[in-house]
Amino acid sequence: MHDPFEPLDFLEEIKPERWTMTSAIHTPTFEAALSEGAQTLTFTFVSGYQETIGRGDLEALTRYLQEHADVAPLGVDESVLKDIHPRRMDQ
Helix, strand or coil: CCCCCCCCCHHHHCCHHHCCCCCEEECCCEEEEEECCCCEEEEEECCCCEEEECHHHHHHHHHHHHHHCCCCCCCCCHHHHCCCCCCCCCC
């Protein structure tokens, strides 16, 4: 079976400055879409080949990127919470 990752410089492909959104990575050679409901990451290559990895493999990939590729987790955009003012409800 052909390895679709073989011709890629994976570390170059995943640089955050190349990202257009945080739930998917779009590059000239592949797309990776995160499905939070199914907790999977699906890679779709230009050839149409798809590879899906589950939560355990996704967590391992995240640890690898943080520890060995110097890819830091994305910060949380707290501006989406600016209009939310929680208040305590009496029981």
